[in-house]
Amino acid sequence: MTEKVDNRFGMYGGQFVPEALMPELIRLQDAFEACKHDDDFQREFHRLLNDYAGRPSLLYYAKNMTEDLGGAKIYLKREDLNHTGAHKINNVIGQALLAKRLGKTRLIAETGAGQHGVATATIAALFGMDCEIYMGKQDTDRQRLNVYRMELLGAKVVPVTDGQGLLKDAVNAALADWAQHAADTFYVIGSAVGPAPYPAMVHEFQSVISKESRQQILQVEGRLPDAIVACCGGGSNAIGSFADYLDKPSVKLYGAEAAGQGLASGKTAATLELGSDGIFHGMASKFLQNQDGQIAKVYSISAGLDYPGIGPEHAALQASGRATYVGITDEEAVQAFEYIARKEGIIAAIESSHAVAYTEKLAKTMTPDQIIICTLSGRGDKDVAQVANYRGVDLHD
Numbered sequence: 001m002t003e004k005v006d007n008r009f010g011m012y013g014g015q016f017v018p019e020a021l022m023p024e025l026i027r028l029q030d031a032f033e034a035c036k037h038d039d040d041f042q043r044e045f046h047r048l049l050n051d052y053a054g055r056p057s058l059l060y061y062a063k064n065m066t067e068d069l070g071g072a073k074i075y076l077k078r079e080d081l082n083h084t085g086a087h088k089i090n091n092v093i094g095q096a097l098l099a100k101r102l103g104k105t106r107l108i109a110e111t112g113a114g115q116h117g118v119a120t121a122t123i124a125a126l127f128g129m130d131c132e133i134y135m136g137k138q139d140t141d142r143q144r145l146n147v148y149r150m151e152l153l154g155a156k157v158v159p160v161t162d163g164q165g166l167l168k169d170a171v172n173a174a175l176a177d178w179a180q181h182a183a184d185t186f187y188v189i190g191s192a193v194g195p196a197p198y199p200a201m202v203h204e205f206q207s208v209i210s211k212e213s214r215q216q217i218l219q220v221e222g223r224l225p226d227a228i229v230a231c232c233g234g235g236s237n238a239i240g241s242f243a244d245y246l247d248k249p250s251v252k253l254y255g256a257e258a259a260g261q262g263l264a265s266g267k268t269a270a271t272l273e274l275g276s277d278g279i280f281h282g283m284a285s286k287f288l289q290n291q292d293g294q295i296a297k298v299y300s301i302s303a304g305l306d307y308p309g310i311g312p313e314h315a316a317l318q319a320s321g322r323a324t325y326v327g328i329t330d331e332e333a334v335q336a337f338e339y340i341a342r343k344e345g346i347i348a349a350i351e352s353s354h355a356v357a358y359t360e361k362l363a364k365t366m367t368p369d370q371i372i373i374c375t376l377s378g379r380g381d382k383d384v385a386q387v388a389n390y391r392g393v394d395l396h397d
């Protein structure tokens, strides 16, 4: 297990932000530490997770996949069944409750494909807070439905034209807004990334995934699983899926990251396999970057996984050997998307399909008395048109 010392996970993490933001980070850290042991906060957090987001999510035995693959027993942790269709709502509820505690009236967030923006706009509507979402210009053009969705929920979407007009540029814009408006504004970060205490905070709020799965698997199987598999963009659903097993070395932990067109293709987002140590977006972690430290262009078929960095805790878990990270290509992910739809009747997000693809490979190397829990981080309705397009079918004809 990784020792967390002074905002660090091993040699990763930290708080690399402009001076002006430090008092705000310290206030946030204090509020976060307090809420962990505050009964009122915990009660409200779990009430919203259960009554609003629809938790606990199911742990489903995938009998058809298990029999077809002929190896380990496969269970699916169904985060796709949450309100707004993914795990992101868990974290947003936690951070928005903290924002309320700190007396903030305005939420801001970055979003890539729009999933985290929609989750944040949803909770802002529920809490009656102002909401502004930063989104790369290219992404606003590609994801017009999600832009409109956020506007329906009462949020203002700000297209970011800097850089490539992608997720990393949206994060920069959100950080700049926060530095300017910290008095009334809370920055809701969408993954296990950014300056401390964000990675630890996202870990805490997403750990509900593994707290539930551990209870659920003990109830049906009477023992812990042999392996956990989750997809890895910034790493929030993965760290939430791993959290409650970190101190159980018999449970192997696997993160599936996006290899895009292949690890050697140059069109990839496999940060943990190909990245190097650096500092960006307020944290020390691993990044895809050139020799001068310029952040590289990243590519994946999955908008939720094409981030050039990774949460610092994952960098540390890889360094210590506690978790293993593997690249899954676009082609493998699309095949898994189609496979789980036909075998189990579940249309999983293209991000989650990276985890499914690795689960297929892994299960075949294991025996029927062993157990894998694979996290389905989200549902795949949003990806149907893109997968059709990948297969040469244009749904807009």
Ligand SMILES: *Cc1c(COP(=O)(O)O)cnc(C)c1O
Pocket: 086, 087, 088, 115, 116, 190, 191, 192, 231, 232, 233, 234, 235, 236, 237, 238, 304, 305, 349, 351, 352, 377, 378, 379
């Ligand atoms: C955003 C997203 C991801 C990637 O984010 P993580 O922080 O790595 O979990 C994965 N799956 C879905 C469905 C998403 O919306």
